[in-house]
Amino acid sequence: MEQKQALIVPEQIHLLVMEVVQQKIDALAFKKQKQHQLKVGHKLMHNLKEERVKMELAFSFEDESKKQLLFFQIDFHFQVDNLSNFYQLKQENQPVFYAPMIATLLGISLSTARGIIFEKLQNAGIKNVLIPVVSPQKMLIKPN
Numbered sequence: 001m002e003q004k005q006a007l008i009v010p011e012q013i014h015l016l017v018m019e020v021v022q023q024k025i026d027a028l029a030f031k032k033q034k035q036h037q038l039k040v041g042h043k044l045m046h047n048l049k050e051e052r053v054k055m056e057l058a059f060s061f062e063d064e065s066k067k068q069l070l071f072f073q074i075d076f077h078f079q080v081d082n083l084s085n086f087y088q089l090k091q092e093n094q095p096v097f098y099a100p101m102i103a104t105l106l107g108i109s110l111s112t113a114r115g116i117i118f119e120k121l122q123n124a125g126i127k128n129v130l131i132p133v134v135s136p137q138k139m140l141i142k143p144n
Contacts, residue, residue: 001041008104012081018112021056022073025124030061030069030119037062038131042139048095051083059117059131072117076109099140106136 007137023086030036038061045054060071080086080101087095114131 001117006085006098008101013104013108014079015108016077016078016079017077018116019071019075020116022071023077023120025069025120026069027124029063030126033063033065033069036069044102046095048083051080053078053080053083053105057109057113061111064092072113074113074116076112078105099137103136103140106139110134110136
């Protein structure tokens, strides 16, 4: 498949809405645990006609027995000028997006979520919990 090589212009990406859809904080249980396992998931939705993309991120902190201690679902709504430059329509008119554009939106979302989660946990009495810096490109690679 031939990929489009459109230039990503930051000023053409508009973050319209940030929404904390779900939040669970069990501060006491979290503080009692010495180790926490962070799991991050993402989901992409789109409205091609309106040039809109929604990036849904889910963050789950679990203890050693996989009991959920903290959970956040945060949605990020973007409008991308000239969105049609960043996908190709394939079978059944389904878009296949240009990976660097999705990685860019994922990077913006992750960085913003890091600050939101940090602040919410600080306010709940849980100090200095930082979501690690990760490669959005690596997050887009499907595991074997």
